[in-house]
Amino acid sequence: MDGTSTDGAGVDVIVLGAGPAGENVAGRCARAGLAVAIVERELVGGECSYWGCIPSKTLLRPGEVLAAARRVPGAAAAVTGRLDVAAVLARRDELVGDYHDDGQVPWLTERGVELVRGTGRLTGRPREVRVFLADGGQRLLVASRAVVLATGTRATIPPVPGLAEAEPWDNRSATGARHVPRSLVVLGGGAVGAELAQAFRRLGGESVTVVEGAPRLLAREEEFVGDEVRAAFEAEGITVLVDTRATAVHRPPAHRADQRRPQVSVQVTGPAGVVRELVADEILVAAGRTPATDDLGLETIGSRPGGFVEVDEHLRARAVPQGWLYAVGDVCGRALLTHMGKYQARIAADVIVGRHDSAGRPARDHADGRAVPRVTFTDPQVAAVGLTERAAREAGLAVRAVRVPTGGVAGASVRGTGAVGTSMLVIEEDRRVVVGATFTGADTQELLHAATVAIVGEVSLDRLWHAVPAFPTVSEVWLGLLEEYGL
Amino acid sequence: MDGTSTDGAGVDVIVLGAGPAGENVAGRCARAGLAVAIVERELVGGECSYWGCIPSKTLLRPGEVLAAARRVPGAAAAVTGRLDVAAVLARRDELVGDYHDDGQVPWLTERGVELVRGTGRLTGRPREVRVFLADGGQRLLVASRAVVLATGTRATIPPVPGLAEAEPWDNRSATGARHVPRSLVVLGGGAVGAELAQAFRRLGGESVTVVEGAPRLLAREEEFVGDEVRAAFEAEGITVLVDTRATAVHRPPAHRADQRRPQVSVQVTGPAGVVRELVADEILVAAGRTPATDDLGLETIGSRPGGFVEVDEHLRARAVPQGWLYAVGDVCGRALLTHMGKYQARIAADVIVGRHDSAGRPARDHADGRAVPRVTFTDPQVAAVGLTERAAREAGLAVRAVRVPTGGVAGASVRGTGAVGTSMLVIEEDRRVVVGATFTGADTQELLHAATVAIVGEVSLDRLWHAVPAFPTVSEVWLGLLEEYGL
Incomplete structure (x- = not known):
C-alpha cells in the first residue's frame, strides 16, 4: 500500500486548509463534540495571518497614525522624527510569528482538533481524503460526516508578456518585504493594490505608481470612493x-x-491607446486571486481543478449532491474576505453538527450578496457594506441614496481628521430600510458595523431615527444622513 | 409701558436658549414653516460649543493621538518632540470661534429664525415671554403655538466650606484655560472631571489629583469601567x-x-475618615450640573425656580397641562448630554409642528432611559449605551452579561492599541435582545453606534449573528461577545 496508513476511524470531519476559515469550521465542529482532523501544507493561520491582512495592516498603521497626529495642531509639533522602517518590519515579523505557526497551533490542539501536516486530496470515494504528508508518507482519512475544503486562493498573475519571467512581487513578497523599494509599480488598484501602494509610499518609497484597468481605484465601490482615494494618493505623491x-x-x-535585481520596465497602454513605459525597482501584482484547487482532486467530483468550488446557501458543494462536501472561505468564491470566510465556516459547522436556529431551520448564509462588509485600510479609509447604489438598481430595487461629508461633523473637527470623506446610505424606498452604506474618511473602519446591523436587522428608518449617535463622535454622520433623507 | 415693545404677531414658537437643543428645535420648527424667535443671553451655540464638549475634546485629542502613535512600533520613533501647548490652546480658540458666535448665528438666520439677544422670562400668561434685551430695553413676545425652554445647566458648586471663596475653576474656566496649572485638584470623577484631569495631565500638568466621593471613577457605568480608567490614570501619574x-x-x-493666585489647600476625607490635605495651584469643580432656571419665571407655572423642568414623553412640561410649554436639553433633566438634547429638540419640534410617524402617532422620546449613548473621551475611552447589568436587574429584567477583552481582537493588535479594555453586552434573556453595551479601550467611540442600533432596533441575537464585523476591525469584539453568549 505504498506507505499509506489508514486511520479514518473516529474522524467525523476532515478540513483541508488551516487558514481562518478552516480553523473556524474545525474549531466549531470540535466544540460541538465532533472528532476533527485538519490538513495543512503550509502554516496554520493561512494567507491572512502571514501574507495578507495582518502584515499589510501592520505596514499601514504607523503611517496612518502619524498622518493622524500631523493633522492635529499641538500634536503635529511632537512628530519631529522619521518613521522607523526597521521597527515597522520587526513589528510585522512579530505579528506574523516570524513566519512560524507555533503561536497558532495551540488554538487547534486545545480544541482537540488533530493537525495533519501535508497536502490533502479527494480520492473520489465519499468523505475520503488522501494526505501526502509533509514528511513524505501518505495517510488515508475517511470522515463519518463531512469534508470541508478551505484551501483559499493565491495571487493571480495575469498573462502579460514577460510578467511571470520578471518574478514580480505578489501579496506574499510585498507583505514580507525586507526593504522598501525606491520605486514600485503596482498592477491593480483594488483593495490589495491600493493598500500596499500607500504602505510602501509612506514607508519611504520615492516613486509609487498604481496601474488600474478600470476607470477608477476600488472600482466595485461607489464612484466617489475611487475619486477620493485617488485624490489623496496624488496629494501624497502616488501616481x-x-x-x-x-x-x-x-x-x-x-x-x-549576488547582484541587486535589475530594474523592471513595464509597458502600459492607457486611455486612447497611448503607450508609456514605466521603469521601477520592483513590480507588485495585485490583480485578483486564483483558487488554490489545482491539486485537490476536484476532478473526482466532476469539477474543474483550479476553479472555485460552487456552494449552496448551506456551504455544500453543488457538485456533490450527497451533501458531504463543503467549501468555505476564498475557495468557495462567494466573498474573498477573511471575515466572510470565518462566517461561512460558522455556518458550515452548524450545518454539519445539525444545529438549528430558534425556528428549527438549519443554518444558512444570510449575508452573501446582501450584507458583506468590506474595509480598505488606506488613508482615507473605505468602509462599505451591502449594495452600492448601482448594484441595488441593477437588482431591481427602488432605492434612494443620500450622502453627507464625513468630515462635516463636529466629531471630525475635534479629532482633526480634516474635511475629507463621504458617508452614504442606500435606502430601499418601499421597505424604508438601509440596503447599502459607504463611509470614506480618516479611520472610518468602526463606523461600518452599525450599518451592517441596520441592514441585517432590517431596522426601519423610523426606528433608526431614535438611535442617537453620541456627540461628538463621527457616527453623527448617521443623523445627517437621516435628516438628508427627510426625517 | 417702561420701554417694552410688543410684537408677538407672527411668532409661532419662542425658544429660550440657543445651545444645541434650542438651535435644533428652532431650526426644525422653522424648516416646517413656522415663525420662530430664539432668545439667547450669551452665545449662540451654548455651553457645548464654547465651554463643554468642543473645547474639552480639543484639549484631549492631541494627547490621545500622540499616545496612539507612541504605542505603534515604527511610528513611536517619529514622536521625538513635545506636544505644543500653545498650539493646542490656539486650536481650542479656533474651534470655539474665539468665544464669538459669528460663526453660529448664520445657521439660525439662514433658516429664518429670529435671534433675540437677551434674557427671556415666562410672564404667567399663556405662551408669553418677556425678554430683557441685551441692549437694555424689553420686548414682549407671544407665541401662537409653543414656548420651549432650552436654557441648559451650569456647573454645581457643592457647599464645601471655603470652596466658593476659593474661586475654583469650573468647566468654563478649565476648558478656557490660558495656561496649564502645575498642580491641579479635580473635585469629581465623572465624565467631565475624568476628561479634564487627563487633558491637563497630558498637557503637562505635573500633579493632577482626582477626588471622587463614590467608590470608583465614572460610577454610573459598569464597575470595570472605573477600575480600568483608574489604572490607566495612575499609570500616567494621575492620582x-x-x-x-x-x-x-x-x-x-x-x-x-497683579500677583499670581496663591495655592489652594483642599482638605479631603477618605475611607475610614482619614483626613488629608492637598495643596495645588488650581482646583476644578466637576461635581454635577445645576439647571439654569432661576430666572425663567418658573414660579408663574407653579414650579420651583432653579429646578429641572419635568416633561412627559412628548417633551411637554408637566406643570402646564394646556401643553404649550416644552423643555429640551439639560434643562429637562432627562439625560444631560448634547446629543440627547438635540434628540429631544427634534422630538419636541415634531410634536409642535404636528408631524406624525408612519403609524399616525405623534412623535415621542423613545430613547430616554433605554438607549442613551454616552462617551467619555478619556484614554482608554468609555463608550456605553442602554442599561448597565445592575440597572437592568434593578429594572426587573432577566439579563445575562457577556464580556470579552477589547484588546484581544486582531484589529486591536494591528492598530497597536495594546491589550486593554473590555467589551460587554447585557442581553435580555426572554427577548434575546441587547439592552446595554459598554466598550472600553483605545478609541472605542465609534464602536458604540452599532449597539445603539441593535438596542433601538430590538435586533435579536439570532439576526445579529449574521451581522459580520469586518476583519481586522475592532468591531470583531461583537463576534467574540456573541460566541461568548453561546451562539
Missing part, C-alpha cells in the same frame, strides 16, 4: 494611472547572483 | 482618590492684584 493596463514587462537578468 | 470627599477648601487672598 495613479486608471483606464490603463500593462501590456509588456521586461526585466533583464542579473549579471551575477 | 485618584475614591471614597473621598472635599471637606474644606482654603485659598489665601493675593497680596497684590
Whole structure:
C-alpha cells in the first residue's frame, strides 16, 4: 500500500486548509463534540495571518497614525522624527510569528482538533481524503460526516508578456518585504493594490505608481470612493494611472547572483491607446486571486481543478449532491474576505453538527450578496457594506441614496481628521430600510458595523431615527444622513 | 409701558436658549414653516460649543493621538518632540470661534429664525415671554403655538466650606484655560472631571489629583469601567482618590492684584475618615450640573425656580397641562448630554409642528432611559449605551452579561492599541435582545453606534449573528461577545 496508513476511524470531519476559515469550521465542529482532523501544507493561520491582512495592516498603521497626529495642531509639533522602517518590519515579523505557526497551533490542539501536516486530496470515494504528508508518507482519512475544503486562493498573475519571467512581487513578497523599494509599480488598484501602494509610499518609497484597468481605484465601490482615494494618493505623491493596463514587462537578468535585481520596465497602454513605459525597482501584482484547487482532486467530483468550488446557501458543494462536501472561505468564491470566510465556516459547522436556529431551520448564509462588509485600510479609509447604489438598481430595487461629508461633523473637527470623506446610505424606498452604506474618511473602519446591523436587522428608518449617535463622535454622520433623507 | 415693545404677531414658537437643543428645535420648527424667535443671553451655540464638549475634546485629542502613535512600533520613533501647548490652546480658540458666535448665528438666520439677544422670562400668561434685551430695553413676545425652554445647566458648586471663596475653576474656566496649572485638584470623577484631569495631565500638568466621593471613577457605568480608567490614570501619574470627599477648601487672598493666585489647600476625607490635605495651584469643580432656571419665571407655572423642568414623553412640561410649554436639553433633566438634547429638540419640534410617524402617532422620546449613548473621551475611552447589568436587574429584567477583552481582537493588535479594555453586552434573556453595551479601550467611540442600533432596533441575537464585523476591525469584539453568549 505504498506507505499509506489508514486511520479514518473516529474522524467525523476532515478540513483541508488551516487558514481562518478552516480553523473556524474545525474549531466549531470540535466544540460541538465532533472528532476533527485538519490538513495543512503550509502554516496554520493561512494567507491572512502571514501574507495578507495582518502584515499589510501592520505596514499601514504607523503611517496612518502619524498622518493622524500631523493633522492635529499641538500634536503635529511632537512628530519631529522619521518613521522607523526597521521597527515597522520587526513589528510585522512579530505579528506574523516570524513566519512560524507555533503561536497558532495551540488554538487547534486545545480544541482537540488533530493537525495533519501535508497536502490533502479527494480520492473520489465519499468523505475520503488522501494526505501526502509533509514528511513524505501518505495517510488515508475517511470522515463519518463531512469534508470541508478551505484551501483559499493565491495571487493571480495575469498573462502579460514577460510578467511571470520578471518574478514580480505578489501579496506574499510585498507583505514580507525586507526593504522598501525606491520605486514600485503596482498592477491593480483594488483593495490589495491600493493598500500596499500607500504602505510602501509612506514607508519611504520615492516613486509609487498604481496601474488600474478600470476607470477608477476600488472600482466595485461607489464612484466617489475611487475619486477620493485617488485624490489623496496624488496629494501624497502616488501616481495613479486608471483606464490603463500593462501590456509588456521586461526585466533583464542579473549579471551575477549576488547582484541587486535589475530594474523592471513595464509597458502600459492607457486611455486612447497611448503607450508609456514605466521603469521601477520592483513590480507588485495585485490583480485578483486564483483558487488554490489545482491539486485537490476536484476532478473526482466532476469539477474543474483550479476553479472555485460552487456552494449552496448551506456551504455544500453543488457538485456533490450527497451533501458531504463543503467549501468555505476564498475557495468557495462567494466573498474573498477573511471575515466572510470565518462566517461561512460558522455556518458550515452548524450545518454539519445539525444545529438549528430558534425556528428549527438549519443554518444558512444570510449575508452573501446582501450584507458583506468590506474595509480598505488606506488613508482615507473605505468602509462599505451591502449594495452600492448601482448594484441595488441593477437588482431591481427602488432605492434612494443620500450622502453627507464625513468630515462635516463636529466629531471630525475635534479629532482633526480634516474635511475629507463621504458617508452614504442606500435606502430601499418601499421597505424604508438601509440596503447599502459607504463611509470614506480618516479611520472610518468602526463606523461600518452599525450599518451592517441596520441592514441585517432590517431596522426601519423610523426606528433608526431614535438611535442617537453620541456627540461628538463621527457616527453623527448617521443623523445627517437621516435628516438628508427627510426625517 | 417702561420701554417694552410688543410684537408677538407672527411668532409661532419662542425658544429660550440657543445651545444645541434650542438651535435644533428652532431650526426644525422653522424648516416646517413656522415663525420662530430664539432668545439667547450669551452665545449662540451654548455651553457645548464654547465651554463643554468642543473645547474639552480639543484639549484631549492631541494627547490621545500622540499616545496612539507612541504605542505603534515604527511610528513611536517619529514622536521625538513635545506636544505644543500653545498650539493646542490656539486650536481650542479656533474651534470655539474665539468665544464669538459669528460663526453660529448664520445657521439660525439662514433658516429664518429670529435671534433675540437677551434674557427671556415666562410672564404667567399663556405662551408669553418677556425678554430683557441685551441692549437694555424689553420686548414682549407671544407665541401662537409653543414656548420651549432650552436654557441648559451650569456647573454645581457643592457647599464645601471655603470652596466658593476659593474661586475654583469650573468647566468654563478649565476648558478656557490660558495656561496649564502645575498642580491641579479635580473635585469629581465623572465624565467631565475624568476628561479634564487627563487633558491637563497630558498637557503637562505635573500633579493632577482626582477626588471622587463614590467608590470608583465614572460610577454610573459598569464597575470595570472605573477600575480600568483608574489604572490607566495612575499609570500616567494621575492620582485618584475614591471614597473621598472635599471637606474644606482654603485659598489665601493675593497680596497684590497683579500677583499670581496663591495655592489652594483642599482638605479631603477618605475611607475610614482619614483626613488629608492637598495643596495645588488650581482646583476644578466637576461635581454635577445645576439647571439654569432661576430666572425663567418658573414660579408663574407653579414650579420651583432653579429646578429641572419635568416633561412627559412628548417633551411637554408637566406643570402646564394646556401643553404649550416644552423643555429640551439639560434643562429637562432627562439625560444631560448634547446629543440627547438635540434628540429631544427634534422630538419636541415634531410634536409642535404636528408631524406624525408612519403609524399616525405623534412623535415621542423613545430613547430616554433605554438607549442613551454616552462617551467619555478619556484614554482608554468609555463608550456605553442602554442599561448597565445592575440597572437592568434593578429594572426587573432577566439579563445575562457577556464580556470579552477589547484588546484581544486582531484589529486591536494591528492598530497597536495594546491589550486593554473590555467589551460587554447585557442581553435580555426572554427577548434575546441587547439592552446595554459598554466598550472600553483605545478609541472605542465609534464602536458604540452599532449597539445603539441593535438596542433601538430590538435586533435579536439570532439576526445579529449574521451581522459580520469586518476583519481586522475592532468591531470583531461583537463576534467574540456573541460566541461568548453561546451562539
